[in-house]
Amino acid sequence: MKTKYWTIVVLALLTAMMSVAPASAKPVTVKGKVTAKEDGSVIIGCSVLIKGTRNGTLTDTDGKYAISANTGDTLVFSYIGCITQEKTVKSAKLNVVLQESPEALKESMVTGYTVGESVEDVSSEEIRIMYVPVRQELPSEEYNEIVENGFMKVKDTPLSTFSIDVDAAAYGNMRRYLNKGQLPPADAVRTEELINYFSYDYAKPTGDAPVKITTEVGACPWNPVHRLVRIGLKAREIPTENLPVSNLVFLIDVSGSMYGAERLDLVKSSLKLLVNNLRDKDRVAIVVYSGAAGERLPSTSGSDKQKIKDAIDELEAGGSTAGGAGIELAYKIARKNFVPGGNNRIILCTDGDFNVGISSGKALEKLIEKERETGVFLTVLGYGMGNYKDGKMQVLAEKGNGNHAYIDNLQEANRVLVNEFGATMHTVAKDVKLQVEFNPAQVQAYRLIGYESRLLQDEDFNNDAKDAGEMGAGHTVTAFYEVIPAGVESDYAGKVDELKYQKPEKTVPVSLSKELLTVKLRYKQPDGDSSKRIEITLADDKANKVSVDFHFASAVAMFGQLLRDSDYKGTATYDKIISLAKTGLGKDAKGYKREFIRLVEIAKGLDKE
Structure with a gap:
């Protein structure tokens, strides 16, 4: 009797469920293409989400998508800079x-969904903005502490x-935090890297030198009585087809943390993206x-x-992380x-989470320093969140004569590996150092904005054994100095009591000219050992x-200082940053500068909270 009773109950429930479900609801694989109304171009990375669920996908390189749904379901199509459609x-x-x-464009697109279809066979065509969904908390990320540069008196320290x-x-990384609805930790904000994310219109090198220096000076936006000096470097450009042959090794972390x-x-x-642009x-x-290292593909044309x-x-993810063994094999x-x-x-x-074998920062540094003598360079691409070890990867790139980028979405991968392939992958000058001498007749004190992890001793400038940074084909580098002019009253310069046992030597300026400073640069050829100046x-x-x-780059510098809550941020505000950035938009074919303004607006809203 009990069995018969439960059978009747189950049948009744099934009948009730069937009566509630729409008669027209049928499983179907929906396929289609998403294009832009303005010019008919395909939209890559558009979010396609089943409304009311976390099931979704992204359009591929042809703007196409495929998703399993039921007739009657509502699909939500979302893309940064476009009106969402249902x-x-x-x-x-x-x-x-x-x-x-x-x-x-002003809205933050932070969508939580499960990606059902991966973006495959991505071509080299320009990729529009696509944001990878972020849902995790960030419990154990690691960043090296930054002790911010202060003002230096010229009479005591004339060289920087x-x-x-x-x-x-x-x-x-900063963009990833803001798109997730969080302000980044102060030590995650390296102001010089925010500034150098953007390329600037500097004069190109001529003659034999692979690098050219450009300088300009104007009022400091966050402290108008101070002057702001911009030093720009431009590396020689080389057309992709003329780049030397590439011998690349993809070293991929497939440990469990990379799932x-x-x-x-x-x-x-x-x-x-990179493979599609390789030459024969x-x-x-x-x-x-992961737990061990292995070769998955021998060198292939x-x-x-x-x-x-x-x-x-x-490739599949799983296991622990023997990063040191992987580096040695690579x-x-x-x-x-x-x-x-x-x-x-x-x-x-x-993600930088090495935990098996050679894993400490110092041991990895020694390994990389030894290997770089072979002429093999190292590019480090960071991924993921939650256990991202930024500090460790930054050091690896510095010691490996290479560069470090954080890939938070497919557009950033396209920027780094396609649009800036030469700059990212081909070095035209290595061990590039700058030394600036300030004129005490014009400058009371100065402060280098950022570059805290890149400071050198003055004698290192002429020491060819001292490692320094590399510049790739077409790369630009920007550095800012905030300058307190001679004769300007300023608390930043500080005061020291007169010495009791000795009198400091008086500095007599050799010239009362308008010269503010002298910039000296040293570099080596990629395969050279002796520097040129x-x-x-x-x-x-x-x-x-x-x-x-200058306007735009100084807005970025101001933003970095505000995110870090710098002691030297002066009168900086988000509104001032936005206004200054808008005056410096200029040419913005790929929309990076407008995206920056959107990020500042997000930070402004989060800071109010």
Whole structure:
């Protein structure tokens, strides 16, 4: 009797459920294409989400998508800078046209969904803005402490010496935090990397030198009685087809911490972008590491792109992280296939969480310092969140004569690995150092903005054994000095009591000219051991006739100081940053500068909270 009773109950429940469900609801795989109304171009990375669920996908390189749904479901199509659309599923085919909206650019697109379809076979065409969904908390990220540069008195310290830095990882990481609805930790904000995320219109090198120096000076936006000096470097540009042969080793972290759409899946899509742009003469090998390291693909010609992509597709995450063993094996394979005069480089893709074998920062530094003598360079691409070890990866890139980028979405991968391939992958000048001498007749005190981890001793400038930064083809580097002019009253300069036992020597300026400072630069050829020197001077006519790029770059510098809550932020505000950045927009073909303004607006809202 009991069995019969429960059978009746179950049948009744099933009947009730069937009566509630719409008669027209049928499972269907919906396919379609998303395009832009303005010009008909396909939209890559558009979010396609089943309303009321976390099930969704992204459009691929052709603007196409495929998603399993039921007839009657509502699909939500969202894309930064476009008006969100909702469409009801009526058949297996659903094309959508999105319209751009200036107002939508102000919105933060932070969507939590499960990616159902991965973006595959990504081509080299320009990728529009695509944000990877972020849902996790950030419990154990690690950043090196930054002790901010203060003002230095010219009479005591007339020289400022540092290694250049072309990394931009802090910018992508900062963007990831803001898009998640959080202000980044202060030590995650390296102001020089925010500034150097953008390329500026500097004069190109002429003659034999691979680098040219540009300087300008104007009023300091956050402290108008101070002057702001911009020093810009531009590396020689080389057309992609003329770049030397590349001998690349993809070193991929496939440990358990790399599991997920924002980690290994994004690594795969990123590297496919690079593979699509390889020439037949270029070669790629693949090394992976988790509990141990192994070679997944021997060095393969760029003509066999499908073979390389297939090897990438087969990668799966799991296990611990023997990063040191992976680095050793990658260098071994790079040396085995070394191309004299070529671009011999390891591209490390990881979250930086090494926990097996050689894993300490000092041990890894020694390993990298030893291996860089072979002429193999190291590029470090950071992925993921939650256990991201930024400090460790920054050091690896510095010691490996390479660069460091943080990949938070497919657009950033396209920027780093396609649009700036030469700058990212091919070095034209290594061990690049700057030394600035200030004129005490014009300058009372100065402060270098950022570059705290790149400071050098003054004597290091002429020491060719001292390692410094590298510049890739077409790279630009920017450094700002905030200057307190001679005779200006300022608490920042500080005061010291007169000495009791000795009298300081009086400095007699050799010239009362308008020369503010002298910039000296040293560099080596990529395969050279001896440095060469370049020198220019900067005069200050006390005017404020600065370039459009000066306005924008100084807005970014102000933003970095505000995010860090700097002791020297002066009158900086988010509104002042936005206004200054808008006056410096200039040419913004890829929308990076407008995106910056949107990020400042997000930070402003979060800071109010």
